[in-house]
Amino acid sequence: MHKKAHLCVYLRIMNIEDTLTQHIKNALQTLFGLQDATITLQSTLKDFEGSHTLLLFPYLKPLQKKPEEIGQAIGDYLVGKAGVVGKYNVVKGFLNLSLTQEAWFASFEAMRQNPTFGNLPARPQKVMVEFSSPNTNKPLHLGHLRNIFLGWSLSQILEACGYEVIKANLINDRGIHICKSMLAYQKAGKPETPASSGIKGDHLVGKYYVAFDKALKQELAPMMREVLENQRLDIFTEAEKITLQNALKKIEDLKKPFAQAFAEITLVEFENLAPEILEKAKETLQTQKGFKALSKDLEKGELAKKIKNLASLEAKTEEEIGNIKEIVQAKTVLMQEAQKMLQDWEAGKAEVIELWKEMNGWVFEGFKQSYDKIGVRFDKIYYESNTYQLGKDIAQEGLEKGIFGKEPNGAVSIDLTAEGLDKKVVQRGDGTSVYITQDMGTADLKFQDFGIDKSVYVVGNEQDYHFKVLFSIMKKLGRSYGEGMYHLSYGMVELPHGKMKSREGTVVDADDLVTEMERIAEEKTKELGKMENLPAEELAKLYETIALGALKYFLLKVEPKKTMLFNPEESVNFHGDAAPFVQYNYARIQSILRKAEQDQVQYGQASYANYKTMHASEADLIAILLTLPAKVQEAGEQYAPSVIAQYSYEVAKGYSRFFADCSIFKADTAEARSFRVALSAQTGYTLKFVLRLLGIKTPERM
RNA sequence: GGUCCCGUAGCUCAGCUGGAUAGAGCAACAGAUUUCUAAUCUGUCGGUCAUUGGUUCGAAUCCAAUCGGGAUCACCA
Known part of the structure; x- marks a missing residue:
C-alpha cells in the first residue's frame, strides 16, 4: 500500500515533459487567459543553456505581445511555482528552461524505482507479425536478413508496447520453384543428401535450383535464336504467335532509331573522359550493349543525352525480348517437365510427394540452423502447401455481399478504381486460386487461429500494391482486424555494383555473411588484445x-x-x-x-x-x-x-x-x-x- | 504511359506531425591515456537539403511542377 503510493508520486514527477506541459498550460491561463493553447516543447540546442525549450511563436498573434515579454512572464511563473524549473532564458521566440537539480534527481529516482521502465502498460490486443516467409528452393540471403531482423525487432517492440505478439512465418514450400530443384535433383541421378555431401540442406537444394536454371538457359538459347533471328514460330499456338509477332515487330521497329542514334556517336566524343570510362565506352560501342550502365558514368551534356537515348531504346528492346522469352521458355522440355511435376504434386502422386517431402525437410533443417544462429524463432509456422487452397469461400462470400463481381468467363473480381487502384481478379475463371485468393484465406486463418486484432506483414516493397489491394478487400468485407492490417514494407539491399541477382551469382548468402562477420569480429578483438584470458568457448560466443x-x-x-x-x-x-x-x-x-x-x-x-x-x-x-x-x-x-x-x-x-x-x-x-x-x-x-x-x-x- | 517510393557533406545515413546556426558515423587532419575498458573522448575540415515555384511570421520538412533513381501495373507468386 505504502509502496504503491510512493511509486505514484514518482510516476507523476517522472514524466518531466508532462509536468512541464501542465505547468505551462496553467501559466498561459493564469497570465493571459489562454485556454487550450498548443504547447510545443522540444529539447534545447547544444549552444543554449537549458534542456527543454518552449516555442512561443503560436502565442504571438493571439496575445499581440512580443516573444520576450511572453517568455519572461512564463519563465518567471515557472520558476516561482513549479520547483521543477530553476532558471530560464529567452532567445527570440524560444523559451529555454533549465531544470533544478532536484527535478533531475527526482526523475532519475523514479526511473530507478520502476523495474519495468520502458515497457508500456499492457493492452488487451493481439498482433501477429509475419516475417521471413522464405521460398524453399534456395538458402537465405542478405535481403532475407533485413526482413527477419525487422520482423523480430518489431515483434519485441510491440511486446514492449503492451501487445501480445505472435511471431509467424509463412513458408512458401510449394510451387514451380521447388519443382525445379526437385527435377534437377532427379536428373542428376545420384542420391546426394546433406549427410552424404556435407552440404547444409538449404544450400544443397539451392545448388540444384541453380543447376536447373543453368540447364534451362542452355536449352533456351538456341530456341530464342530461332525466334529472334529466323522468326520460326511453328511450335507455338496461334495466340502465342500473334503475341510473338507483335513483340518481334516492336523489336524490328526499335532497330532503326537505335541504329540512327548509334551512328551519331563517335569515339572522339569520349576522349576527354577518364580512362576507365573510356574503356567501358569502347566495349559498349563494340557490343552495342550496356548503355544504361554507361550513361550512369557520364556527366550531364550532349553525349550523356545521346547515350541515355540509346539506353532507353536498349531497355525497350530488352523488355520485348523478355516478353518473348517468357513464352519461349514455357516451351522448353525442362519447363514442361517442371510443370508436369507440379501437376503431379497437386494430384498427390506418391513419388513426387515423397521427394518433395524429403527435399523440403532438408531445407527446413537448414533454415532452422540459420534461424538458431541468428537468434530467431517463431510462435507459429504456416506452410503454403496447407494454405494455398484457402480463400475460395471468401470469393463466394464477396459475391454474395455484392463486393465482388463476375467476369464473363466466370472469374471473380473486385473493382477498386474508386480508391485509385485497379480492377483485380480474386479467383480465376476456372475456379482456381490466384495469389491474392490464398492471402485472403490466410488472413482469415490467422484470425481464426489466434483472434488477432492486428496483422503485420513484413514484406518487400515490390509488393506494396498487392497489400494495398488485400487490405482494401479485407476492410470491405468487414473483417474486425481489417483496420489493424499493416504492411511493413522495406526496400532492397543493393550491392555496390547494383542489385543482388541469384542468377548472376551476386547474392550475399546469409550463412556466409554471418561467418565472415564473426571472422572480422575475431580479428578485431585479437588486435585489441584485451580478451586473451577468456576461455575459447566464451570467446567464440563473444565473436558471435x-x-x-x-x-x-x-x-x-x-x-x-x-x-x-x-x-x-x-x-x-x-x-x-x-x-x-x-x-x-x-x-x-x-x-x-x-x-x-x-x-x-x-x-x-x-x-x-x-x-x-x-x-x-x-x-x-x-x-x-x-x-x-x-x-x-x-x-x-x-x-x-x-x-x-x-x-x-x-x-x-x-x-x-x-x-x-x-x-x-x-x-x-x-x-x-x-x-x-x-x-x-x-x-x-x-x-x-x-x-x-x-x-x-x-x-x-x- | 498510370500509380507508389526515394533524392540531405566525398561515402553511408539521421532530421521530414513546419521552428534557432541542417546533424551523426566513416574517410582526412590536429589533440587527449601515471586514471574505472582508447572498440573511447575533444576539436578542425566538409552542405545551392536534386531544381523551380507556391503556402507561412518561419520550409530540408507541407503543396505543385520539373529533373534524376527504383518499384509496380497478370485469371504469375
Missing part, C-alpha cells in the same frame, strides 16, 4: 555477439522503406554509429558494476542523497535515459526499429561522454561516486533493454 550485433544494427538503423547499400568491404562497421560501440559501453558498465561490488560501494538512493552538483554530462545522460518510454512508443506507433537503433546509439554516446568527463571511483566525494555507479547501472539497464528490442545481445566484457 559482436558479429550479429554489428550486422543487425547495420540493417536496422536505416528507415525500412529506403533502399540501402551494402558494401561488403566497409559497410558493417565496428566503430562509431554501430552495435559494437553500444555493446562496448554496456560491457564497460558491467566492469564498473563488478568493481563497485568488489569495493563494496553502495549506490542506493540514500548513498547519494547529499549529492548536489551534477555535471552537465550527467544531467544530459539522465535526460536521454528518461526518453526511453517515449522512444518505445514512437517505434511501436511507426513500426520503426530504426527509432530504437538510433536511440541506442544516443544512449551509448551519452554514456561515453559521461565516462570521459566524470571519474567514477576517483570522484571527489563518496556521494558522487555512488551516484555515478547508480547512473551507470541505469544506463546498463537501458542499453540492455533497447538492444534486446533490436535482437542484439549484450556481452559482459569485450
Whole structure:
C-alpha cells in the first residue's frame, strides 16, 4: 500500500515533459487567459543553456505581445511555482528552461524505482507479425536478413508496447520453384543428401535450383535464336504467335532509331573522359550493349543525352525480348517437365510427394540452423502447401455481399478504381486460386487461429500494391482486424555494383555473411588484445555477439522503406554509429558494476542523497535515459526499429561522454561516486533493454 | 504511359506531425591515456537539403511542377 503510493508520486514527477506541459498550460491561463493553447516543447540546442525549450511563436498573434515579454512572464511563473524549473532564458521566440537539480534527481529516482521502465502498460490486443516467409528452393540471403531482423525487432517492440505478439512465418514450400530443384535433383541421378555431401540442406537444394536454371538457359538459347533471328514460330499456338509477332515487330521497329542514334556517336566524343570510362565506352560501342550502365558514368551534356537515348531504346528492346522469352521458355522440355511435376504434386502422386517431402525437410533443417544462429524463432509456422487452397469461400462470400463481381468467363473480381487502384481478379475463371485468393484465406486463418486484432506483414516493397489491394478487400468485407492490417514494407539491399541477382551469382548468402562477420569480429578483438584470458568457448560466443550485433544494427538503423547499400568491404562497421560501440559501453558498465561490488560501494538512493552538483554530462545522460518510454512508443506507433537503433546509439554516446568527463571511483566525494555507479547501472539497464528490442545481445566484457 | 517510393557533406545515413546556426558515423587532419575498458573522448575540415515555384511570421520538412533513381501495373507468386 505504502509502496504503491510512493511509486505514484514518482510516476507523476517522472514524466518531466508532462509536468512541464501542465505547468505551462496553467501559466498561459493564469497570465493571459489562454485556454487550450498548443504547447510545443522540444529539447534545447547544444549552444543554449537549458534542456527543454518552449516555442512561443503560436502565442504571438493571439496575445499581440512580443516573444520576450511572453517568455519572461512564463519563465518567471515557472520558476516561482513549479520547483521543477530553476532558471530560464529567452532567445527570440524560444523559451529555454533549465531544470533544478532536484527535478533531475527526482526523475532519475523514479526511473530507478520502476523495474519495468520502458515497457508500456499492457493492452488487451493481439498482433501477429509475419516475417521471413522464405521460398524453399534456395538458402537465405542478405535481403532475407533485413526482413527477419525487422520482423523480430518489431515483434519485441510491440511486446514492449503492451501487445501480445505472435511471431509467424509463412513458408512458401510449394510451387514451380521447388519443382525445379526437385527435377534437377532427379536428373542428376545420384542420391546426394546433406549427410552424404556435407552440404547444409538449404544450400544443397539451392545448388540444384541453380543447376536447373543453368540447364534451362542452355536449352533456351538456341530456341530464342530461332525466334529472334529466323522468326520460326511453328511450335507455338496461334495466340502465342500473334503475341510473338507483335513483340518481334516492336523489336524490328526499335532497330532503326537505335541504329540512327548509334551512328551519331563517335569515339572522339569520349576522349576527354577518364580512362576507365573510356574503356567501358569502347566495349559498349563494340557490343552495342550496356548503355544504361554507361550513361550512369557520364556527366550531364550532349553525349550523356545521346547515350541515355540509346539506353532507353536498349531497355525497350530488352523488355520485348523478355516478353518473348517468357513464352519461349514455357516451351522448353525442362519447363514442361517442371510443370508436369507440379501437376503431379497437386494430384498427390506418391513419388513426387515423397521427394518433395524429403527435399523440403532438408531445407527446413537448414533454415532452422540459420534461424538458431541468428537468434530467431517463431510462435507459429504456416506452410503454403496447407494454405494455398484457402480463400475460395471468401470469393463466394464477396459475391454474395455484392463486393465482388463476375467476369464473363466466370472469374471473380473486385473493382477498386474508386480508391485509385485497379480492377483485380480474386479467383480465376476456372475456379482456381490466384495469389491474392490464398492471402485472403490466410488472413482469415490467422484470425481464426489466434483472434488477432492486428496483422503485420513484413514484406518487400515490390509488393506494396498487392497489400494495398488485400487490405482494401479485407476492410470491405468487414473483417474486425481489417483496420489493424499493416504492411511493413522495406526496400532492397543493393550491392555496390547494383542489385543482388541469384542468377548472376551476386547474392550475399546469409550463412556466409554471418561467418565472415564473426571472422572480422575475431580479428578485431585479437588486435585489441584485451580478451586473451577468456576461455575459447566464451570467446567464440563473444565473436558471435559482436558479429550479429554489428550486422543487425547495420540493417536496422536505416528507415525500412529506403533502399540501402551494402558494401561488403566497409559497410558493417565496428566503430562509431554501430552495435559494437553500444555493446562496448554496456560491457564497460558491467566492469564498473563488478568493481563497485568488489569495493563494496553502495549506490542506493540514500548513498547519494547529499549529492548536489551534477555535471552537465550527467544531467544530459539522465535526460536521454528518461526518453526511453517515449522512444518505445514512437517505434511501436511507426513500426520503426530504426527509432530504437538510433536511440541506442544516443544512449551509448551519452554514456561515453559521461565516462570521459566524470571519474567514477576517483570522484571527489563518496556521494558522487555512488551516484555515478547508480547512473551507470541505469544506463546498463537501458542499453540492455533497447538492444534486446533490436535482437542484439549484450556481452559482459569485450 | 498510370500509380507508389526515394533524392540531405566525398561515402553511408539521421532530421521530414513546419521552428534557432541542417546533424551523426566513416574517410582526412590536429589533440587527449601515471586514471574505472582508447572498440573511447575533444576539436578542425566538409552542405545551392536534386531544381523551380507556391503556402507561412518561419520550409530540408507541407503543396505543385520539373529533373534524376527504383518499384509496380497478370485469371504469375
